[in-house]
Amino acid sequence: xxxxxxxxxxxxxxDVDTLFATAAExxxxxxxxxxxxxxxxxxxxxxxxxxxxxxxxxxxxIAGKWLSAxxxxxxxxxxxxxxxxxxxxxxxxxxxxxxxxxxxRHGASGAARRISEWVDAxxxxxGDGTHEHPTQALLDAYTLxxxxxxxxxxxxVLVGDLTHSRVFRSNVRLLRMLGARxxxxxxxxxxxxxxxxxxxxxxxxTSWDLDAVLPTADAVMMLRVQRERMTGGFxxxxxxxxxxxxxxxxxxxxxxxxxxxxxxGPMNRGLEIAADAADAAQSLVLDQVSAGVAVRMSVLYxxxxxxxx
Ligand code: NCD
Numbered sequence: 001x002x003x004x005x006x007x008x009x010x011x012x013x014x015d016v017d018t019l020f021a022t023a024a025e026x027x028x029x030x031x032x033x034x035x036x037x038x039x040x041x042x043x044x045x046x047x048x049x050x051x052x053x054x055x056x057x058x059x060x061x062i063a064g065k066w067l068s069a070x071x072x073x074x075x076x077x078x079x080x081x082x083x084x085x086x087x088x089x090x091x092x093x094x095x096x097x098x099x100x101x102x103x104x105r106h107g108a109s110g111a112a113r114r115i116s117e118w119v120d121a122x123x124x125x126x127g128d129g130t131h132e133h134p135t136q137a138l139l140d141a142y143t144l145x146x147x148x149x150x151x152x153x154x155x156x157v158l159v160g161d162l163t164h165s166r167v168f169r170s171n172v173r174l175l176r177m178l179g180a181r182x183x184x185x186x187x188x189x190x191x192x193x194x195x196x197x198x199x200x201x202x203x204x205x206t207s208w209d210l211d212a213v214l215p216t217a218d219a220v221m222m223l224r225v226q227r228e229r230m231t232g233g234f235x236x237x238x239x240x241x242x243x244x245x246x247x248x249x250x251x252x253x254x255x256x257x258x259x260x261x262x263x264x265g266p267m268n269r270g271l272e273i274a275a276d277a278a279d280a281a282q283s284l285v286l287d288q289v290s291a292g293v294a295v296r297m298s299v300l301y302x303x304x305x306x307x308x309x
Pocket of ligand 1: 055127224
């Protein structure tokens with residue numbers, strides 16, 4: 001494994017196998033009454049979050065704690081960043097305290113890479129703007145693999161606000177690395193510019209027609225409509241979005257009751273995913289969350305414990 005995990009391209013297929021094997025062991029630890037392992041005792045992990053987060057931040061914190069690392073959370077709003085301190089000064093200040101890993105979420109694409117150039121600590125990208133979110137892709141693929149087995153030739157359909165989604169960018173790369181067939185579906189206004197060249201290079205399909213694609217899906221991942229990143233009107237009304245691209249009760253019926261449904265969260269219930277779909281037996285939404293802790297334990301372990309642990 002490389003020192004940092006900034007994007008999916010930092011990983012080889014062998015790294016992913018190793019991470020998944022360790023994550024499976026960590027998943028077993030999660031089911032024990034006493035969850036602590038001593039692997040990262042004496043190591044310090046700082047979560048540096050300049051954007052809101054529920055599951056990513058808490059699952060990195062729990063993952064660090066269950067490995068016995070000292071974990072601390074710093075958020076943009078409660079830190080000196082709100083007093084005008086530059087990102088570089090904030091990061092150098094924290095690094096000067098002697099940290100082993102920085103888990104970073106930031107609104108600017110490329111922020112995690114910049115930070116990795118300033119510090120000696122390992123940097124894990126927990127979401128940078130619309131760029132990447134590699135641990136989300138790892139936990140999604142891990143969850144899918146546990147449900148479907150090997151992903152080779154499985155057809156995974158990603159639906160939603162692709163323009164603003166770092167989850168989509170990381171997922172497409174990882175799913176293709178694992179041999180899945182991938183189709184991404186969005187209204188024309190939320191299909192990223194340049195997607196045709198990209199889909200030709202990475203070998204995934206694009207569509208504007210969800211109803212045509214759904215019957216061929218082995219798994220469906222719904223992505224959040226990211227209103228906070230939208231500067232203009234990307235669709236006329238929420239109702240129109242749901243009619244064209246929501247996983248509604250009718251579309252769930254079209255899908256059948258065995259095809260898994262995923263969503264990285266947070267969900268806009270009633271917009272991109274109906275309550276019936278979010279709460280269906282085939283929904284893996286909460287499995288994704290618990291897999292997230294195991295996968296992040298695995299990532300922290302492999303980045304920090306090294307071969308001597
Ligand atoms: C995603 C994110 O923040 O990129 N959420 C997450 O990490 N689980 C997706 C989103 O915000 O829609």
